[in-house]
Amino acid sequence: MRGRLTLFWILLAAAVGFGLFHVKYKVQALEDDLRTLNAAITDEQEQLHVLAAEWAHLNRPGRLEALAQRHLDLQPTGVRQIGTIETISFPAPPETLARQSEKAAR
Numbered sequence: 001m002r003g004r005l006t007l008f009w010i011l012l013a014a015a016v017g018f019g020l021f022h023v024k025y026k027v028q029a030l031e032d033d034l035r036t037l038n039a040a041i042t043d044e045q046e047q048l049h050v051l052a053a054e055w056a057h058l059n060r061p062g063r064l065e066a067l068a069q070r071h072l073d074l075q076p077t078g079v080r081q082i083g084t085i086e087t088i089s090f091p092a093p094p095e096t097l098a099r100q101s102e103k104a105a106r
Helices: 002-058 061-071 094-105
Strands: none
16 A cells, blocks of 8 residues: 555656646746737837838928929919809708708699
8 A cells, every 4th residue: 555655646746747847948938928929019019110200201391392392393372263152052941942842842
């Protein structure tokens, strides 16, 4: 009986040792994955900073104005291009549309 109990404890200690060994290497693999992901995130953040700086450089008002003058044929707005409020055609109010549909139905 004593031999079986000793064998049981030896096998249990071996199983626990193997389990700890397995968990240790699994944790190391996960830490490697985490390190890889953190490096990828850092690279992406650096690329975003570069793109933001490039965007700011390309959208400078002076640069855009020079490009517009070179490639677009824009002229200042003339007085005749500006209208008055009376020249705007507004849609008819709903009451008027209802009356018109009643007349058309008769």
